[in-house]
Amino acid sequence: MAEVAAALRADGHEDWRVYGPLELPPILDAALTAFDEHGYHGTSVRDIARRIGVTVPTLYYHFENKQAMLVELLMGSMRAVLGRCRDAIGDADTDPVVRFRALVECIVLYMAQRAPLAFLDTEIRSLEADNRERYVALRDELEALLRHSVRDAVDVGAFTTPYPVDAARAVLTMCQGVANWYRADGPLTPSALADRYVEIALSTVGHRARV
Template identity: 85%
Template sequence: MAEAVAALRADGHEDWRTYGPLELPPILAAALEVFDEQGYHGTSVREIARRIGVTVPTLYYHFDNKQALLVELLMGSMRAVLGRCRDAAKDATDPVARFRALVECVVLYMAHRGPLAFLDTEIRSLEPDNRARYVGLRDELEAMLRHSVQDGVDLGAFTTPYPVDAARAVLTMCQGVVNWYRPQGPLTPATLAERYVAIALSTVGHRTRS
């Protein structure tokens, strides 16, 4: 299998806040489109091949099977958001700034990469080994947010008595953006992220120190 394209690599960005158009090879772009329309189990390899005008054997030359297409998209998407979140965290100077940056980063990804992010609902379609790999990456993302909340509590900046649950609630809230956000709506991704940072800070009981 060819190396993942820039849009699906952890280092496929110059600035974690900046997004260009999603650029995927034709086969992956078609697979993403059909998966979003028909679901993984409702999609046939023949339909993906038809969308881009190639034969089924040609598609199989690049990807072993339909599962390989789903894995490439899901794992690539998770690598991409993790890479941006790692950079966002590195830019932060304290736990509060790190928490704010991580929330902003996840919301921006959900808003800019909706079709990819929505594919997370197909985790149930992954074979056991592939699901374990994907969950491992997803757990790393949750751990980054959880550690920022705990560090904020230890610093006295966050007052939540339930840092683990608060972190999980914040991440779930941010990931839920993909279910309703539309680029043609009244909110820009940046405005949306700003609002979600404010909501997230309330969730963890942020206290401004005098």
């Protein structure tokens, strides 16, 4: 199981803006497809095993139960987007507005490029209490990255929102919502969509352009 987990968590990116095909281990790929089609509670371990042509005992050799598969997918997804966001911050200069723009771009790109995986966030309700606590901690970390950039920009007079915490949360929710509707065959590429969302996000926080 450790080897399977590492394959998902590594993400494998060299450039946070660049994405290759989503490559998951067969069991997790089958689980993700089944969860997407039928929901977590509507999916059985037998169905996942059938999709990849293995027996249920073989599947249990790799994962303790269905909950473990969900945890691996959710935690792996959140670690992947966090890793890319940290790289985006690293590429940005010390200007908090540049950092904010990079974070929004990064999150939207992930939600569009990894929509089936990111959409699984809706199954947080299916996590057991301890697993939900661990996942929420990672999601809070993502929100904190945005929140800090908004507060820093407010401090230097670049953002005018009187509600930096609420504004950051609203921007994150807006960005995460992309995974619910984005389709690769739609009119906007992920990059074009990210550019558009950066402008919307800047309006949300009351960006004051320098003259």
